[in-house]
Amino acid sequence: MKLTPEERKKQEHYRDARFTKQYDSIWQSVGKCVFCDLRDKYIFFEENGIVMTISLYAYIDGHFMIVPRRHIRSPKELTQLEWDTIRKFFYIAKKLIREVYDIKGMQLVQKDGSEAQSTVDQHLHFHCIPFDAPDLCEWNYRKLQFTPLENAERYRQAKKKIVSLDKKFDSKYKNTSAIRVVCDAIIVNEKNQVLLQERKAHLKLVPDSLTLPGGGVDNFDVPLEAELAREIAEETGLDISHKPISLIDSRLGGTTITRQVTHLDLAYPVSNHFLWNTYIITDVTSTATLTPGGDCDALVWMDINEAVAHERISPGIQKVLKKVKL
Ligand SMILES: [Zn+2]
Known part of the structure; x- marks a missing residue:
């Protein structure tokens, strides 16, 4: 790949940003939606308005994202065709990571909302992260107050909410035709x-x-x-x-x-x-x-x-x- 010295420097900046802590300051200066403005040079597959594109600030080599072209916030807004395409892309993603990086594991991460540490929380995207060892992401488990049965019971007690969400989804977001x-x-x-x-x-x-x-x-x-x-x-x-x-x-x-x-x-x-x-x-x-x-x-x-x-x-x-x- 032939690059100018400036472009080479920019690429190395992306590569190292997570280590140099530059990432946090970069995001504060970006105004528009970066996922509405994806660059062709980082996209390597696309179908039905869904793309596979390299993550510029990757957690690990090979980290990429599945992103709908449409500016939507949540999976509930996907059409049946878009969702079916994403489902297929999940399958391709795992096999592809194994082929290209020889890593058998993949963590599929969708961070919903800025509370969940999503930097671009207004445009839906799924991270496909090659995962070979726990040092990449360790959960800091919390001391639990409830047993599994008690947690199940708490959700069951919210059954009115479950029913109303089920109905609300059907009336607002249900896709009529899969074929x-x-x-x-x-x-x-x-x-x-x-x-x-x-x-x-x-x-x-x-x-x-x-x-x-x-x-x-x-x-x-x-x-x-x-x-x-x-x-x-x-x-x-x-x-x-x-x-x-x-x-x-x-x-x-x-x-x-x-x-x-x-x-x-x-x-x-x-x-x-x-x-x-x-x-x-x-x-x-x-x-x-x-x-x-x-x-x-x-x-x-x-x-x-x-x-x-x-x-x-x-x-x-x-x-x-x-x-x-x-
Ligand atoms: Zn967008």
Whole structure:
């Protein structure tokens, strides 16, 4: 790694800050949220808005953090997808530390609140700390007042609080869907043509394919049809929100997608599962103005009888198109 003398000095300063006691004074001078402003050069993995990044003021070599890109304070604010990703990152973290530093143990630490000695207590992060010997972190155990049974009883006596927290969490933070839901639409005009889109090259699951307009559901507080209408408007410019829509097919879909990891400069295939609903909308005319959205290169009307056997349309979509009664 080629570094300028100044950069080299800065790197050594980070390395030694915990020993020179400079760390404490550094934090008092930082105004903005450092985790909203992560530097690419320290990030080595990212997926679904969750990153793995080196801890600048590490406790031990190899210490890194799992940090959501979003400025959130607590795990309760994570989406299902973010939480599932963090769960996977915990798994990768432990194996990775063993591979790179030959250390079998890992302490996973999340300090909640400044009372728990968290310096950045407004932006959630999990420390992944290689752990090889107790000298790194020793608990100063307290003299206990209560036996294990007495401690269990104290928590049991707070049962009203447990129930109210359980209900409060469900009403405020519960994630509705763990599996991704995808909705798309067969939009047919008066000439029995179906609307197909050419997606931007990097968004295509299969090269050279034509797909139905639609996409993943983000907001589960509205009907699925409303989310579909939002996607259709974004991709085609059509307003279908007041048109009759009916579900024509619902199935569990599985496909292989390419995961691009820019921090590692690599790409590899992974499987992806989702609930896939297809709707039909027949009340659109061939003269309606079409405006391809950001994800879309072009929109085409194709005769439905041609589409059911067209080589650029996937067998899955062809099968659903065959269900359309003209
Ligand atoms: Zn932040």
